[in-house]
Amino acid sequence: MKLKPLFTVVLILVASALGVRWLRRPPPLPAEDARVGQMLVAPSAAEHLRKIEITDQGRTVRLERTGEGSWTVASYEGLPADFGKLSQFVSVLTGAKVRRLVTSRPDRIERLGFGSSRIELTGEKESVRIDLGKTADAGGRFVRYGDEKKGYLVDYSGWLDAESKNWADKTLLALKPEEIRGLSLSFAEGPGIEVTREAKDKPWVATGLPEGKVLDASKVDALVRDFGTLQWTDTYDPAGPEAKEAKAHARTLVLRTFAGATYTLVLSQRPEVKAEKPVAGAAGKPAVTPASSRPAGPAFVAIQVSDVKNPLNARMARRAFATNSWTFDRLPAKRDEFWRAPPAPAK
Secondary structure: OOHHHHHHHHHHHHHHHHHHHHHOOOOOOOOOOOOOOOEOOOHHHHOOEEEEEEEEOOEEEEEEEEEOOEEEEOOOOOEEEOHHHHHHHHHHHHHOEEEEEEEOOHHHHHHHOOOOEEEEEEEOOOEEEEEEEEEOOOOOEEEEEOOOOOEEEEOOOOOOOOOHHHHEOOEEEEOOHHHEEEEEEOOOOOOOEEEEOOOOOOOOEEOOOOOOOEEOHHHHHHHHHHHHEEEOOEEEOOOOHHHHHHHOOEEEEEEEEOOOOEEEEEEEEOOOEOOOOOEOOOOOOOOEOOOOOEOOOOEEEEEEEOOOOOHHHHHHHHOEEEEOHHHHHOOOOOHHHHEEOOOOOOO
């Protein structure tokens, strides 16, 4: 057999084999998506933020920056925002990574559960909108960016708090006990009491001490401790029935600092009403039925600061602030509670 025809046949067979292999080759791997491996929110997008909106299940929180490091909850009476909570939220966003591109097919994107949860960050130079879908079975959450037709999986497991009240700073007062120079307290009946001291390490002094009694300094220290630091638990319409009913049972506590500031606290609460047994009426008349029982209302605190520029004054005009009911309960009910017998003389 001649070599030349044989060589030609071999070349034809090799070429055929290569052709078949080429036709059966697997499709080329798609190029890696640019977002994979990146942060859910780039640090550059988190810098110089001006507004944050969080939407979930039909509710939206709007947070707005009003100054350097100062934020308000625009969706809740413009009250100061809890900066610690806000910082933690942004930190979680910039710490989460995009694991992989899940799909760019519209029919599959619909199954990822987008439509009810969204985060929008608006910055001075850069803004971003992220739609959050379902939580993946193996962990992480599906997201998409703006109007992009792509669904990604990210290692984000944060909870979206869409309750505006929860983003507000609950602090009303944050005075240290050593800052307080004196205080005065009113009572439902009889004169009030006023105490003062010359320095933080000096004893409290009260005027009008009954004969044979001394001031119980522990009562004063308790007032300073309990009411120098106050937080609100809820807010109400100042013209609403809850706040109006409480005003009829108000008491006033005034705190004065060594720096010359005065904080006037008006504390009020509608008292509990307990039902009594019906009282039998006179002959031929029906029994008298007293009013039904009713629990105590919310405990309110209204604060007026001597510095007219203090933002707390304007805040108090917008809302009625409720505080823990036990705060009101800790107020001494009578002037006599501040007195005690002097210690027995040493033998």
